[in-house]
Amino acid sequence: GNSVTQMEGPVTLSEEAFLTINCTYTATGYPSLFWYVQYPGEGLQLLLKATKADDKGSNKGFEATYRKETTSFHLEKGSVQVSDSAVYFCALVKGRGSTLGRLYFGRGTQLTVWP
Amino acid sequence: GAGVSQSPRYKVAKRGQDVALRCDPISGHVSLFWYQQALGQGPEFLTYFQNEAQLDKSGLPSDRFFAERPEGSVSTLKIQRTQQEDSAVYLCASSPGSYTHSNQPQHFGDGTRLSIL
Numbered sequence: 077g078n079s080v081t082q083m084e085g086p087v088t089l090s091e092e093a094f095l096t097i098n099c100t101y102t103a104t105g106y107p108s109l110f111w112y113v114q115y116p117g118e119g120l121q122l123l124l125k126a127t128k129a130d131d132k133g134s135n136k137g138f139e140a141t142y143r144k145e146t147t148s149f150h151l152e153k154g155s156v157q158v159s160d161s162a163v164y165f166c167a168l169v170k171g172r173g174s175t176l177g178r179l180y181f182g183r184g185t186q187l188t189v190w191p
Numbered sequence: 192g193a194g195v196s197q198s199p200r201y202k203v204a205k206r207g208q209d210v211a212l213r214c215d216p217i218s219g220h221v222s223l224f225w226y227q228q229a230l231g232q233g234p235e236f237l238t239y240f241q242n243e244a245q246l247d248k249s250g251l252p253s254d255r256f257f258a259e260r261p262e263g264s265v266s267t268l269k270i271q272r273t274q275q276e277d278s279a280v281y282l283c284a285s286s287p288g289s290y291t292h293s294n295q296p297q298h299f300g301d302g303t304r305l306s307i308l
Contacts, residue, residue: 080233110296119195120234120282120299165233178224178247179297181233 078103082166082182089156089189097151097185099140099166107168109133109142109149110179114163123151123164156189163187193217195300197283203306204273212268212303216285223266224297225258226282234282240266241289270305278307 083098101107111123111133124133129144138153149166163184169177196215204210216223222241226234227250236250242263251258255273260266270277284297 112299117301119301120284122296122298125296167233178236178239178250179226179234181235183231183233 078107078168078170078180080166080168080180080182082164082185084183084185086186086188089187091158091189091191092155093189095151095153095156095160095187097164097166097187099149099151099182101147101149101166101168103147103168103170103180105170107170109140110167110169111138111140111149111151112165112167112181114165114184116162120165156187158189158191161187161189195283195285195298197281197300197303199303200301201304201306203308205308206273206275208273209269209271210273210305212270212281212305214266214268214283214285214300216264216266216283217287217298218264220285220287220298221289222286222297223260224284224286225266225268226284227252228280228282228302230279237268237281273305273307275307278305280304 079102081100108127110125112120113123124135126133126142132141140149140151165184166182167179198213225237228234238258239247240260255271257269280302282302284299286295286297288295
């Protein structure tokens with residue numbers, strides 16, 4: 077089946093610290109991978125995506141590389157800000173190269189950044 | 192509007208009542224998805240529409256859940272005889288592309304928080 081496992085939170089960091097949120101997946105075929113972010117009181121927003129192996133998605137200083145050999149898509153940021161405090165969801169869509177379809181989400185990781 | 196709009200934002204109902212949740216997708220978007228997000232969990236897929244056609248309803252948890260999109264734009268998710276386990280945030284997402292071939296990701300609304308007493 078298709079599933080996503082991400083590290084449990086909450087994660088608490090000081091401003092300018094390095095962030096890693098681990099995500100691994102199980103999927104049939106060749107999925108596309110995503111990170112979504114949910115700020116307090118808001119809906120899910122797409123943060124970044126990668127549609128094939130070795131692709132690197134990046135946005136707002138966040139990066140994640142699609143690693144087929146380890147079935148992973150870990151989220152990283154070199155220097156977090158208070159405004160990055162949110163819940164982060166790793167997700168996949170079945171189907172090579174497609175970014176549309178039923179999304180399979182991880183449980184989410186709460187990130188809190190202190191000044 | 193500029194984004195996906197869902198209403199009401201909050202809904203409280205007594206166990207056994209019927210509820211209806213509305214989703215206004217971005218104008219012109221072909222695809223529409225409904226997801227259910229329980230507290231502390233990631234969203235779980237419920238159903239998918241391509242225009243007015245409901246192509247996938249495999250995620251609906253029981254026959255008490257029913258969704259429609261009669262004119263291919265606004266969609267309504269209806270839950271009959273609500274139970275406490277139906278308490279969750281219900282998310283709607285839309286996309287301009289069709290299910291099987293698109294490079295456009297889903298745009299999510301802010302959700303409806305449903306509480307069953």
